[in-house]
Amino acid sequence: xxxxxxxxxxxxxxxxxxxxxxxxxxxxxxxxxxxxxxxxxxxxxxxxxxxxxxxxxxxxxxxxxxxxxxxxxxxxxxxxxxxxxxxxxxxxxx
Numbered sequence: 001x002x003x004x005x006x007x008x009x010x011x012x013x014x015x016x017x018x019x020x021x022x023x024x025x026x027x028x029x030x031x032x033x034x035x036x037x038x039x040x041x042x043x044x045x046x047x048x049x050x051x052x053x054x055x056x057x058x059x060x061x062x063x064x065x066x067x068x069x070x071x072x073x074x075x076x077x078x079x080x081x082x083x084x085x086x087x088x089x090x091x092x093x094x
Contacts (some may be wrong), residue, residue, distance in 0.1 A: 001079055002042075003042060003075070003077060003082070003084070004005040004042060004044075005042055005044040005084060006041060006045075006085045007042045007044045007045065007047055007048070007055055007083055008044055008046060008047035008055075008057065008086055008088070009043075009047070009056075009085065009086055010040050010042070010044070010059055010065075010084070010085055010086075010087060010090065011040070011041045011042050011043075011082055011083075011084055012038035012039065012041065012067065012072070012082060012083040012084075012085060013035070013038050013039050013080065013081075013082055013083075014038040014081065014082075014083055015037045015038055015039070015064075016042065019057065024088070031053070032066060032068050034065060034079050036063065036066060036068070036069055037063065037065070037066055037067075038061055038065060038067065039063070039064055039065075040060065040062060040063045040064075040065060041061065041063055041082065043057045043059055043061060044086075045057075046050060047087070054058065055063070057087055058060065058087065059090060059093070063085060063093050063094040065090045065091075065092065065093055065094065066090070066091045066092045066093075066094055067083070067085055067089055067090050067091060068089055071083070071085045071086075071089035071090075072085030072086070072089055073085075074085055
């Protein structure tokens with residue numbers, strides 16, 4: 001099963017949070033922060049302008065991105081967790 005985002009939405013696979021600090025201490029699961037980085041797996045066609053023209057997406061498949069902490073909607077597909085977010089929820093391409 002595949003997911004095809006609509007309009008100006010993107011499908012992001014979050015990068016797993018670090019389990020160990022630089023000093024070598026292990027971080028317990030309940031203390032880990034929600035990841036804010038991920039890899040774009042699929043993009044929609046783009047948003048529509050007021051004139052009905054499609055504005056193409058700036059983000060493309062394979063981009064590593066930084067997104068807002070509480071952005072998008074989490075979905076699970078084939079045992080993997082993904083995030084579906086709007087293109088303007090993405091803060092930067094890394």
